[in-house]
Amino acid sequence: MRRSSSCSASAATCRCCSAKCWMCSRAGSSGLLPIALSVPPAILLLSIIQAHSELQCYLGMDVDPMAHQMAKTKIDSLSCGDSSSTSSNLRGYFLLRNFRFIKSVVDEIGDELMDSGFDGILMDLGVSSMQVNNAERGFSVLNDGPLDMRMDPQASLKAEDILNSWPESEVGRILREYGEESNWFFLQNKIVKSRIHGGLHSTGDLVNLIQNSTPKIQLPGQKEDKVG
Numbered sequence: 001m002r003r004s005s006s007c008s009a010s011a012a013t014c015r016c017c018s019a020k021c022w023m024c025s026r027a028g029s030s031g032l033l034p035i036a037l038s039v040p041p042a043i044l045l046l047s048i049i050q051a052h053s054e055l056q057c058y059l060g061m062d063v064d065p066m067a068h069q070m071a072k073t074k075i076d077s078l079s080c081g082d083s084s085s086t087s088s089n090l091r092g093y094f095l096l097r098n099f100r101f102i103k104s105v106v107d108e109i110g111d112e113l114m115d116s117g118f119d120g121i122l123m124d125l126g127v128s129s130m131q132v133n134n135a136e137r138g139f140s141v142l143n144d145g146p147l148d149m150r151m152d153p154q155a156s157l158k159a160e161d162i163l164n165s166w167p168e169s170e171v172g173r174i175l176r177e178y179g180e181e182s183n184w185f186f187l188q189n190k191i192v193k194s195r196i197h198g199g200l201h202s203t204g205d206l207v208n209l210i211q212n213s214t215p216k217i218q219l220p221g222q223k224e225d226k227v228g
Contacts, residue, residue: 042071045122049090057091057111059118063098063152067130098152099123135203144204163206164199168192187213 042060049055060075062068072094097105106114131151132139138148138159147160163171172188175181190213191200200206 042074046075048120048122055090057093057114059093059095059105059109059114061095061097061099061102061105063096064131065096065153067128068094068096070130138203140203141207144202147200147202147206160199160201163191164195164201183214 045058045060049058060068060071062071075092091111093109093111095105095109127139131137134140135143135145136148138146138150147158147163149159150157162174168188171191172184175184175187181187187210190209194200194205194209200209
């Protein structure tokens with residue numbers, strides 16, 4: 001898990017995560033905001049809570065309902081198992097929401113402790129093995145599944161929609177800017193041309209298209225395949 005910008009090199013060694021933690025350099029810290037609260041950051045969050053008795057409030061957010069529920073269950077079970085190390089005045093909030101809505105979520109909760117902002121932000125960004133290992137989520141290239149790729153299963157837009165209906169220039173922009181794909185222009189054309197034959201509807205379809213569009217690298221000592 002990548003540590004957020006709430007950690008600084010000038011801070012003292014953290015008594016909760018054995019790192020140079022910004023939280024430990026703050027006297028009277030009151031608020032902590034964990035973003036993308038899956039299980040690993042949930043465990044770290046609990047360590048921070050247990051090490052900082054001055055912590056009065058925290059707000060956890062995740063857009064993935066499975067990760068959200070697993071993290072909440074983990075923190076609840078660990079907190080109940082060691083209630084002596086947590087403050088009885090500590091207020092915690094868990095919301096199933098994208099972190100881009102932080103401001104509106106804080107306004108919605110209406111906790112006065114959040115009015116002045118947060119003393120620390122714990123962020124765990126990216127795709128986790130929990131999502132990649134589930135072929136039905138559409139993130140895996142190892143197992144065939146639907147071209148879904150939604151972090152929020154309630155969202156309407158799927159990867160399948162983008163690949164089969166978005167303008168060619170937008171498909172190319174996604175490959176170039178988000179995928180950092182150097183061969184984006186060639187792949188963009190192949191994806192759009194696949195629509196003529198019915199389009200792409202599974203991760204297997206996409207993997208096959210990419211494999212057939214990428215020149216095969218001949219390894220040292222490997223004989224070249226001959227046709228005829």
